[in-house]
Amino acid sequence: MMDTPLVLTSFFKRAETYFKHKPIISRTSDTMIHRLTYADFAVRTKKLAAVLEGFGLQRGMKIGSFAWNHHRHLEAYFAVPCSGAVLHMVNIRLAPEHLIYIINHAKDEILLVDDDLLPIIEEIYTELKTVRAVIVMGDDVDVSQSTIPNIFVYEDLLKEARTDFEFPEDLDEKMPAGMCYTSATTGFPKGVVYTHRSLVLHALSLGLVETFGLQERDIVMPVVPMFHVNAWGLPFACVNFGATQVLPGPHFTPKILLDLIESERVTLSAGVPTIWLGMMQELEKSEVPRDIASLTRLVSGGSSSPKGLIKAFEQKYGVNFLVGYGMTETSPIVSVSNYSSEMDEWDYEDKLEARSTQGMTVSLIETRIINENGEVPWDGKTMGELMIRGPWVADEYYEDERTADAFRDGWLYTGDIAVRTPQGYIKITDRTKDLIKSGGEWISSVDLENALMTHDAVFEAAVIAVPHPKWQERPLACVVTHEKPADEAALKAQLLAYLEQDFAKWWLPDDVLFLDEIPKTSVGKFLKAKLRDEINEYI
Template sequence: MMNTQLTLRLLIERAEKYFPKKEVVTRKASGIFRYMYADFGKRARRLASALQTLGVQRGDRVATFAWNQHRHLEAYFAIPCIGSVLHTINIRLSSEHIAYIINHAEDKVLMIDEDLIPLIEKVKDQIPTVKAFVIMTDNPELPETALHPVYSYEQLLEAGDPGFQFRSDIDENEAAGMCYTSATTGNPKGVVYSHRGIYLHTMCMGLADTIAYSENDTVMPVVPMFHANAWGIPFAAVMFGSKLVLPGAGPTPQILLELIQSEKITAAAGVPTIWTGVLQVLEKQPYDVSSLRAVLCGGSAAPRGLIKAYEEKFGIPFIHAYGMTETAPVASVSRLRSNHQHLPVDRLLDIRSLQGMLVPGLEMRVVGQNGDVNWNGQEMGEVWLRGPWVADEYYNDERSKETFIDGWYHSGDVATIDEEGYLKLVDRTKDLVKSGGEWISSVDLENALMAHPKVFEATVIAVPHPKWDERPVAFVALKPDFKDQVEKQELLDYLAGQFAKWWVPDDIVFLDEIPKTSVGKFLKRSLREQYKDHLIRM
C-alpha cells in the first residue's frame, strides 16, 4: 500500500477543499466574530509565511499564550505545517513555571493575547531564547509593553502570502506540538506530539463509540486550547468540517449557555467544574439547550449527581472520558453498549460515571502487586497505556525513566476494571490534589511551607469540595517560639507569591503536632478521614 505520511497539512487542506463555507465563530469582548474555513486557511497560510520571515525554521518551537480564539486556531496549523513545533503554554501556571517551560522548550517566538501580556512581562528577563513577541490583538496599534521586539499579528498577516504552500516533505513522526504537564512534583514535564499521533487521535475522535464528531456538529471546546490540545477538538473540527465555536477569554456559565443557545451547539467539552457551574445557572434561568447531543466531561471524575441532572432534567447525554497530557489526551470513553439499553436508570448512571472503555488504537494493562488484575471491578492496579498517540518519554527530562518502562506509560492512576472492560479510577499513586481538572502537588506546597522561617512541619491533603472536586488544605505545626503568633493569612500570602492562585490552599489548620506513621511519615490517611467535611463546614 502507499506510504502516505499522516501530517496536519492533510487536515487543513481537507477543510479548505471540502468545507470552505463552514464557520469558525469566536466570542470577543466586542462581540461575535465569524469567518469561514476558506478564510481560516488563507490566514493560516499567511501566518506560516510570516513566521518564516521572522526566521522560524524547521524544528523551532513557537509558543502560544492565548485563550480559545480564531488566531490561536490558525497557529495550531500554521506552525506545524512549516515543520515547526506548536508549544501551547498554560496561562494559569506560576511565573516560575512559565519561565521554566519557555526556557526548557527553547521557544524562539512567543505569540500572546493582548490581555495576557503582563504575565509574560513578569518573566521577560528570564527567557533569553525568545527572539520575537507577536501580539494577538484587534487594535490597530500595539499596546505599550516592556517586551522587545514586538510585532502585530495582524500586520504580519497583511504582509504574509495567502497562497503559501505548506511543507509536503514533513515526516509523520516529526514533532508537531508540545505541551507541559501541570507539575505534579517539581518542574513541569514536556510531552511532544508527532503529526502521526495527532492525526490518528483525531480520527479516533470521530468514531461512533468515542465522541463521534462529524460535519453535522457545531462544536464548542470549553477546555482551554493551552491544555492538552483542547482534548484534540480543534484538530477534529477541522478534519471533519464541524462548525467550531471558540468561547474566548474567561467565559462564564451564562456566556457558555448563551453560545449554546445562539449558535446551536451540538457538542461541548469541559471539566466537571465547568458543567457544575453551567448546571447551577441552567436550573435557575431558562436557556434553549435542545441542540446539544453530548456534553463531554473529563479532567477528573464527574459526580454521579451531575450526570443524573444533565441526563434526567435536561435530556442531555453526558459522556465521561479519561486521559491525560501524555495520551494526547483521550484514552477511554464511557459509552453505553447495546446490552445496557434495558438496564434500570440507576445502573445506567453507574456506567456513565465510570471512566469507560479503552478507545480503539490503544492498549492498556491494569497492574497490581501480583501482575494484571482480574476484570472483576474489585482488584486495584496502576493503569499502563501504550499506543500511537501515547508519549514514550518526557522532553529532555531524566524523569522519563520513572514513567516510561519497557514500552508502557505508567500513568500513576490506580483503577479497577470490570468484566466488560470498563475502567474506574479509585485512587492515585502519589498524594496529588486534582482541582477543577488540574493537578496540584501537595509535596511542592509542603516544601514551600516548611521553608517558612516560622514553620516546623507542614503537610497538605486533598479535601472534597462541592465545586472543584478537590481542594488543598494545609496542616502546619509552628516552631515553639512562634506558637500562637502566626495568622493563617501570613502563610497563604507567602504561598501566593510562589504559586498560581488556584494552587494556594483553601485553608490552613494549625496543629500542635502532625500525626505520623511508625516510620515517621506524615499520616495523611488519618487527616483525610478527620477533615473530609472540613470545606463543606467552612
C-alpha cells in the first residue's frame, strides 16, 4: 500500500479542490460578519503561509495564536501546520503569569493576536523570551500606539503576500502540528502536542455516524473556543468534509448565538453546558419565538450536562443533545452519548439517562475503568478510574516532569472517576480529587449535582467535600438559583427532600449554601478547588 501520510494538507487540498463554493461565516465584532468561501480561505491561508515564511518560519517552529473563533484563526489553523510548523493555541483566559509561562515554555516565536486582546499581550510582552514578532488580527487595526516593537498588521501583510505559495508535500504524519496547554490543579499549565496523524484521525472520526456524523451539508457553529483543544477538532473536520462554518467571534452572548443559528440555519453546534444553559434561558425568555428548527444536534462536553437541560432541548425543540467526553490530552473526543439500537424501544426517561452519560467509546479509542479489583463490572454503580489509550491520546506532557503522574504502562490515567453502564457507556461520577469519602464509602459529587440541577429552582449546583470529625468527609451543596430564594431554609429543605427520592440518606449533603455564582475554570468547568477554599473561609 502507498505510504500516504495522514497530514492536514490533505484536508486543506480537499476543501480547495471540492468545496470552493462553500461558505465560511465569520463574526469578528458586533458590527461585522465576514462571508468568505473556501476558495477565499484557501487563497488567504496560502498567503498567510507565505507571510510566515518571510518571517523565517521553520519546520517545528512554534507559532502562538491568541484569538477568538473567526476566519483568520482558521487560516492560522492550516497555514502553520501545513507549513510544517506548530500552532500553539494559547488560552486567552489564563492568568498573566500562566500566559507568560506557557508562551515561554512552548518557545513561541511569532504571536497571532486579536486586536481586542492585544492589551493582554502588551502587558506581559517584556516577559516573553522567545517571541520576536506579533501579528495583529482584526478588521481595522492600528498598531501605531502599541508598546510592542516588532508588531505587524495581519491584513496588511496578507495584502502584500505572494500568491504562488504551495504547501510542501513531504510532511511526516508524526510531525507536531499543534499544541494546547491544560490547567493543572497546582502549578503551571501542562502542554500537549498534537501531531498531523492524531489531528487527522480525530477529525476524520467526527464524520462517523457513531460520533457527530459531520458532513458536507452541515452548517457548523463551534462555540467551543478555538483556543481550547482545537475547538474539539471541528475546524479541521469542517474543512475536510466541506461543511459550512459559522464562527461566532468575540464576546458572544446567548442572544448572538441564537441570532446566528436563525440567520445561518446552523445544523450542529458544540460547547460546554454553561453555553446551553444560557441559550435555554434566552430561548425561554424570548418574546418572539425563536426558530431553531435547522438545528439537528448540539454537542455538549467539558463538564456534566444536567438532564433537565438535555430534556428541554430534545423534547421542546427537537434537537438531539449529544454529550461527549474528552480532555486536552485526548484531542479531545473519547466518547459520545449516541443512542444504540437496543435503546430504540426504551422510554424517554431511560434514554435520557443514557443520553446524559459520557456515552460510548468511539472507534480506535480504548477505555478502561479500573479499581483495586481490576476492571469494574458494567453495573452503572461500581466506580473506578478512567484510563484511555488510542492514536489521538497524548503520551506525555511537553517537556514536563508531571508526565509520569498521568502516563503509565501505555495508558493515560485521567484522574476521572467513572462507572460503566450495562450498555458499556461511560458515566463520569467525579474527579479523583473531588470524590467524597464518607465513612469509608465513596459519594459521587457529580451525581448529586446533576440531580440538584434537575430541580426547577436551581441554575447550577456544585457539591464538595468538607472535613468531618467522624465521617472523615461529608458533602456540602453549593447552589445558584434562577431567582433569589424568598425563603432559603424552606428551599434547602425542599432540595434535600428532592434528593432523598433518589439517594441513600448518607449521600445527602449536610448543608446547602446559596451562592451568587460558582467559580469556573477558563474553559467553564467548576473550579472546585477554589470553591473549597472559599467555603473554608466561610466556615
